[in-house]
Amino acid sequence: MKNERYEMRFAGSGGQGVILASVILAEAAVIAGLRTVQSQAYGPEARGGVSKAETILSREEIWYSKVTRPDFLLALTQASLEAYTKTLAKGAVVMMDDSLDRPAGLDGTRVIAIPILHTAKEVVGKSFTANIVAVGAINAALGLFDDESLVEAVRRHIPAGTEEINRKALDAGAALISEEQAAAFAQKLG
Amino acid sequence: MSKTVLMQGNEAAVEGAIAAGMRFFAGYPITPSTEIAETCALRLPQEGGKFIQMEDEISSIAAVLGASAAGMKAMTATSGPGFSLMQENLGYGAMAEIPCVIVDVQRSGPSTGLPTSPSQGDYMQARWGTHGDHPVIALSPASVLETYTLMIRAFNLAEKYRTPVIFLMDEIVGHMREGVELPDPGKLIINQRKMSFHDGANKQCYFVPEGEYVPAMKPFGQGERYNITGLAHDESGFPVNSSEIAGRLVKRLLDKVEKNTDHICRVEEIEMDDAETAIVCFGGTTRAARDAVNAARAVGKKVGMFRPVTVWPFPEKQLRARLPQLKRILVVEHNHGQMLLEVQRCVGGALPVGFLGRIDGTVISPRDILARLGEMEGMHHAE
Amino acid sequence: MPSDLVHLYMRIDHLPQIWCPGCGNGVIMRDVAVAIDELIHDEENSINREDIVIVSGIGCSSRAAGYLDFNSIHTTHGRAIAFASGIKMANPKLHVIVLTGDGDCSAIGGNHLIHAARRNLGLTVVCFNNDIYGMTGGQYSPTTPHGDRATTAPYGNVDRPFDIANLASGAGASFSARGDVYHARETIDIIKQAILHKGFSLVDVYSICPTYYGRKNKKGDAVEMLKWQKENLVPTARYYSMSEGERANKKLIGILSFNDYPEYTEEYARIIALCRKAKKK
Numbered sequence: 001m002k003n004e005r006y007e008m009r010f011a012g013s014g015g016q017g018v019i020l021a022s023v024i025l026a027e028a029a030v031i032a033g034l035r036t037v038q039s040q041a042y043g044p045e046a047r048g049g050v051s052k053a054e055t056i057l058s059r060e061e062i063w064y065s066k067v068t069r070p071d072f073l074l075a076l077t078q079a080s081l082e083a084y085t086k087t088l089a090k091g092a093v094v095m096m097d098d099s100l101d102r103p104a105g106l107d108g109t110r111v112i113a114i115p116i117l118h119t120a121k122e123v124v125g126k127s128f129t130a131n132i133v134a135v136g137a138i139n140a141a142l143g144l145f146d147d148e149s150l151v152e153a154v155r156r157h158i159p160a161g162t163e164e165i166n167r168k169a170l171d172a173g174a175a176l177i178s179e180e181q182a183a184a185f186a187q188k189l190g
Numbered sequence: 191m192s193k194t195v196l197m198q199g200n201e202a203a204v205e206g207a208i209a210a211g212m213r214f215f216a217g218y219p220i221t222p223s224t225e226i227a228e229t230c231a232l233r234l235p236q237e238g239g240k241f242i243q244m245e246d247e248i249s250s251i252a253a254v255l256g257a258s259a260a261g262m263k264a265m266t267a268t269s270g271p272g273f274s275l276m277q278e279n280l281g282y283g284a285m286a287e288i289p290c291v292i293v294d295v296q297r298s299g300p301s302t303g304l305p306t307s308p309s310q311g312d313y314m315q316a317r318w319g320t321h322g323d324h325p326v327i328a329l330s331p332a333s334v335l336e337t338y339t340l341m342i343r344a345f346n347l348a349e350k351y352r353t354p355v356i357f358l359m360d361e362i363v364g365h366m367r368e369g370v371e372l373p374d375p376g377k378l379i380i381n382q383r384k385m386s387f388h389d390g391a392n393k394q395c396y397f398v399p400e401g402e403y404v405p406a407m408k409p410f411g412q413g414e415r416y417n418i419t420g421l422a423h424d425e426s427g428f429p430v431n432s433s434e435i436a437g438r439l440v441k442r443l444l445d446k447v448e449k450n451t452d453h454i455c456r457v458e459e460i461e462m463d464d465a466e467t468a469i470v471c472f473g474g475t476t477r478a479a480r481d482a483v484n485a486a487r488a489v490g491k492k493v494g495m496f497r498p499v500t501v502w503p504f505p506e507k508q509l510r511a512r513l514p515q516l517k518r519i520l521v522v523e524h525n526h527g528q529m530l531l532e533v534q535r536c537v538g539g540a541l542p543v544g545f546l547g548r549i550d551g552t553v554i555s556p557r558d559i560l561a562r563l564g565e566m567e568g569m570h571h572a573e
Numbered sequence: 574m575p576s577d578l579v580h581l582y583m584r585i586d587h588l589p590q591i592w593c594p595g596c597g598n599g600v601i602m603r604d605v606a607v608a609i610d611e612l613i614h615d616e617e618n619s620i621n622r623e624d625i626v627i628v629s630g631i632g633c634s635s636r637a638a639g640y641l642d643f644n645s646i647h648t649t650h651g652r653a654i655a656f657a658s659g660i661k662m663a664n665p666k667l668h669v670i671v672l673t674g675d676g677d678c679s680a681i682g683g684n685h686l687i688h689a690a691r692r693n694l695g696l697t698v699v700c701f702n703n704d705i706y707g708m709t710g711g712q713y714s715p716t717t718p719h720g721d722r723a724t725t726a727p728y729g730n731v732d733r734p735f736d737i738a739n740l741a742s743g744a745g746a747s748f749s750a751r752g753d754v755y756h757a758r759e760t761i762d763i764i765k766q767a768i769l770h771k772g773f774s775l776v777d778v779y780s781i782c783p784t785y786y787g788r789k790n791k792k793g794d795a796v797e798m799l800k801w802q803k804e805n806l807v808p809t810a811r812y813y814s815m816s817e818g819e820r821a822n823k824k825l826i827g828i829l830s831f832n833d834y835p836e837y838t839e840e841y842a843r844i845i846a847l848c849r850k851a852k853k854k
Contacts, residue, residue, distance in 0.1 A: 023196070023367060030196045030369035038196070038367035042306055063480035065366050066553050156196075214663055235848040240662050240841060245688040249655035252648065252685075256628075256659025259646060260667070264659070282649050410644045410660060411667045413623055417584075417639055419647040428587060428639060429647075 006057040006187065007089065009070040010134075011080030015047040017131030018076065020157060022053030024135050028145040028153035029057050037062045050080060057144070072142065074134055075100065076116065093185050095138060112141055112185070114176040120169065129169035136173025143186040194371045199363040200225035200267075202334045202370065203293055204233060206341030207265050209372075211380055212291070213239030214264040216253035218246055218272060221305045222361045223295035226267035247272035251279040255288045259418060261409025263345055267293035270312050271302065274319070280354055281320030282420045284443060287396070287405060289348035289383055291341070293357040295364040296473075296524075298551040307551025308361035310473055313528040316356045317502050323440055325447040327454055328356040328502035332476035334368040340499065346381035347454060351446050352404050358501055360524065362474025362553060386414060394425040403446035447503060455505035458497040459512075461487060465494030466517045467563065470509070470533050472501050474553075475522050481556035486563065493563065504532040513540055518566055520544045522559055542566065582606040584642045591636055593707075595795030597754035597780035601701050602637045604757055604778070605672070608764035609643075618769055625668045628657040630682060632708050634674035634701030634780075641672075651681030654689045657696050665695070665838035668768055675702040675716040679735050683715070686737075686775075687744035693772040694837040699764060700737055700775065703782035711785030722789040738777040742830040748774035750828045754781055755802035759809075759826055766828070772836045779806060 008025065010018040019040045026038035040053040054067040069089035075081035075096045085094065085106050094106065098113040114137055120130035132154065139150050151167065158166050197205070203226055207215075215230035217223075231241045240257075244250040247268050254264040268276065273294045283290055296312045298304035312319075316328045327347050331337040341357060348355040384406035386395070395407040395416035405425075408414040421429035422436035430436065447454060458476075461483055462468065471479045479495050486493035496512060496519075498505050518541055521530040530545050537543050546562040548554050579585065583606065592598045612620045625643045629635035631650035638645040648656040653671045661669045671678075678686050678700050689696060705723060706712040713723035713730045716737065720729045742749040748770040752760030760778060767774035781787065781798040792798050809827030812820065 026367055026369075027196045030194050033194075034369075036196070036367075036369055039362075039365060062368075063477045063484075064556050065362060065474075065477050066555065068555060068557070214659065216659060216662075235841075235845045236852060238845055238849070240845075242658070242662060244655065244658070245684050248652060249658070249685050249688070252652040252655030253659030253662065255648075256646075256656035256661075257663035258659075259656075260626075260660045260663035262663040264663075278649055279652065286646075410626055410646070411624060411664050415623065415642065415644055417645045417647070419639070420649060421647065428584075 004058060004060060005062065006072070007067040007070045008055045008057070008072040008074075009067050009084055010053045010055070010074045011084050012051055012076035013080075014042060014049045014051045016051065016076050017128065018051050018074065019053040021074065021131040021135050021138075022055045024153045024157055025138070025144070026055045027156055028139075028149045029055070031149040031152055032145050034058065035060065035062050037065045039065050052080070052084075072138070074138065076130065076134070093142070095134070095141065112137070112177070112181060116173070116176070119172050119176060123172045124165065124169045126165060129165060132166050132169035133173035133176075136170035137176045138173075140174035140177035141181055141185045143182060194369040196367050197334050197370050198225060198367045199331070199334050199337045199359065199365065200295065201229050202337040203267070203341050203357065203359065203364075204229040205372070206338035207291065207345065208233060208237055208239070209338070209375055209378055210342040210345035211263045212265050212345060213237065214254065214257040214262040215239070215266065216242045216244050216250045216257070216264070217266045217268065218244055218250050220247075220269045220272045222297055222364050223267045223269045223293060225364075226293060226295070247275040248279065251276040251283075251290075251292065254290045255279060255283050255286070258288050258290045259410045261412065263289070263349070265291040265293065267295065269295050269297045269305075270299045270309075270315075273312055273315060277315075277319040278321075281322060281324055283354040284320070284324040284326075285420050286418045287352040287443075288354070288418075289352050290354050291344045291348055291357055292354055293359060296358065296360040298549070304551035306361070308474060308524055308553060309549070309551065310360050310475065310524040311526075311528070311549070312358065313501065313523070313525060316358050323444060325351075325353055325443050326356065326502045327351065327353060327447060327500070328358045329499060330358040330473040330501045331363055332458075332473055332497065333363065334366060335370040337363060338370065338372060342378055342380070346379070349381045349383040350404070351450070352383055353446070356502070358473065360474040362477065385409075395427050396423065397425045398442065403442060403449065451503050451505075451507065454500055455503060455508065456499040457505050457508045458495075458499055460495040460497075462494035462496060462512060464492055465515065466492040467566075468494050468496045468512060468516050468519050469522055469559065469563075470496050470498075470519055470529065471522045472498050472529060475524055478554050478556045478559055479522055482559035482563070485556060485560055498529070501529070504529070504536070506532070506536045509533065509536050513537065516541055518542045518544065520546060520559070520563055520566060522546045522554060522562075524548050524554065578603070578606055578610065582610065582642050583640050587639055590640055592633060593784040595781070595783040596633070597703065597782070598634055598637065598701050600754045600757060601699070601760075601778050601780055602640060602672075604752070604761045604764055605637070605670070605699060606641060608761045608768060611761070612765055612768060620668055620768070624666060625670065626657075626660055627670050627672060628653045628660065629672045630674075630677040632674040632677045632706070633703070634672055635677060637672045637701070651677055652685065653677065654682060654685040654696065654698060658689060658694055661694055661696055662838060662841070665842070669696050670768065671696055671698040673698060673700050675700060675704065675737065676706050676714040679715045679737050679740065686741065690741045690744035690746035690773050690775065692837045693745070693747050693834045695772055696774070697764075697767045697770070698773075698775045699767070700777045701780045702737060702777050703780040703786060705782050705786040707782050707785055711789060717786070721786075723786075724789075738775065738829050741775040741777075745834070746775050746830060747772035747832050747834045748828070749830045750774075750776045751779070751824065751826055752776050753779040753802045753806045753826055755799050756806065756808055756826050763828065771839075772834055
């Protein structure tokens, strides 16, 4: 890992499952033997409103549990994209749904704009799998975990009987990332 | 694959309680403690235990006290507004000497406040929330693993001293997930309350031998027929109007904690051996303080962290022992200055005591602490 | 000389009790003791004395817990049913009997009453209903009739009263009944049935308070107040033989609602068994 502490932020609206995406990546980190702290902030709404989750990865003990300068941002709504691009770390990677407008001033070379919501609905066939599509895309782009760890992490957080559709979502997410992107954004986990 | 599992603070509270023998939970949903009730509803019947969702927080703690009087290790969990509602019966538990654990996952107040945002504003409520002079033991964890291990200690203290123990969590730790490797259940030390072994009616169930502080009685319905009341009572458990007996009772209740602070009070000290500046903090605030200490040490500053793990009674003996080496103290907490008052009381003007607090529901960062430390040092050098 | 009943089931050291001369509470406490005694000696339905737990709240009625020689717990105002719920959940074989008053159980504790009734948790609640707050000196309670006087209703009570037995029925109590001080034998039998009933049971027992309610409302002395009960409260058989016209302004002494809904702790035991079975698999 380039940094001692790799800070990831996941933002969207309530119900899009960004908290679960954050939890699954933390779970994968545990399986892979990394240190991790996961937390979230949310409003009173179960659906709608702003939802923000954070996962911190490190080889060292992690104390402060909040993200201050994210190295990675996933944004699924325009509002969250605009709110959180202001505090990015230098060289941060931003993954955004391609239905959103890229804010002025956001360096295009570090942006991965992909059809996460569309893929969940039309390719996987279920809108609610958008967060798993995102997890697949994130891991393909950043190369954080091996496939086995990620699939196991997903399995631990989904209802029994939904393994197949979630596997499909993971793969569909990974397929959104080009080889060039994977090479450009890979994080060295050693 | 390692034995490490990803666990949320609120879940760890339940797993620790189950490991300690908790088999009864009564509660009412409230953010940010609700996962504790949900996890209990799921987990307790698997362990032969029982969960009930009551109609409010008042009945929740009442049911917990009832179940404990009948012999079960029992717990409830809530947040500030519900903790306020529990206060009368918390005092009942102290007076009637019924062990239990009350979890308060603190959120921003006052009133309904910011329900999903962190705070440590219930520190003084934990001590003085119920009316009258009463003993209080309160513990506050700083990590998911510590939530598990400290919860076991909370039950052990409740059982040993026959008194409610407050488990003072905050949203930071309650809603945080970390990878944890839980200790081997076979290696845990689990205490049970003292029980008398005489049968029959109306024995002196609240009798305490000279030099001891805690009575022994059988659980309700197991043959030793006695009376429990929240009124001032004598050793037989019956109400009295005698000022002498009432005074002696309350003194014993207070003494049972005050005379055992060496056993009850625990602190965590980080980089304190040569520290000239001590950051005093507790619970979730510790996370930022640890990073601040590391950052200060990295540039050669002699900064340490002093963290009460037992937050009530305040570990004043341990803090006083550090005063001669210190030049200043910075108290950091997510409130407007509550533990600060305890620190000031102990320091008594011997050192400058600075404060960094937060009451807007946001989390204090290591950078905030370092900035405040810088200000304090600047003031000190100017003197 | 105290009777055998008193010797057997009351804590002689703590008598005489604090209730006023003429108060109905002593009669109701005796009814409870007789009901328990008869059940202990009932060959068919014998219950064990050590399995009885008396739970009370705060108020005149609630002092009864201290006088009765069983496992007894005198809790906080209004919360007796909630404490009792925990005791019953912890040890379902116990007969948990709540002794409470009209204020304790239907004002400050009203929420716990309706929810325990709804859950059908196997408690027996005996309400000593004297239409007034006696311990604090005669303030109106949720059962004080409209227009009656109390220290906090100096111009007559504006509130409309609860009928506690009907309230419990409405909340889903699987056993709800009414007793009184005058009809002691009938009331004892009702309390016995309530204790034997598997689910939640409530017996609203009309007491008399000559000191506060009686005096404030010119109801006469204890004898006059008992006479009123004799004339206006009617045991089951006679009540149902009366015409509708005759029943006007009269109240039934007997069982108002009865059914065999599943009891809460038995339902919960089923869940534990289910989880255990799943664990073994």
